[in-house]
Amino acid sequence: MILMDLxxxxxxxxxxxxxxxxxxxxxxxxxxxxxxYWRISILFIIAGIVTLLASAVQDKLRSTPPEEKY
Known part of the structure; x- marks a missing residue:
């Protein structure tokens, strides 16, 4: 538990x-x-990339690892 908090x-x-x-x-x-318009365009591109990265991290955290079969 303490390891996860750290x-x-x-x-x-x-x-x-x-x-x-x-x-x-x-x-x-x-x-x-x-x-x-260049400023707004670049800021939207950066916001989109950040949103996609956050979504990928969220999906990765929600996914469960497959069970190993022996």
């Missing part, structure tokens, strides 16, 4: 550690003088 904490810290530089990069990206 795994969740470590995973949360990893996500936060990755999200901070990505968030800062997106913040700088939005502030640059760039055509608004």
């Amino acid at each position: 795994w969740k904490v470590g995973f949360a810290l990893l996500i936060i550690g990755i999200a901070i530089p990505i968030g800062y990069g997106l913040y700088q990206f939005v502030l640059t003088s760039f055509e608004w």
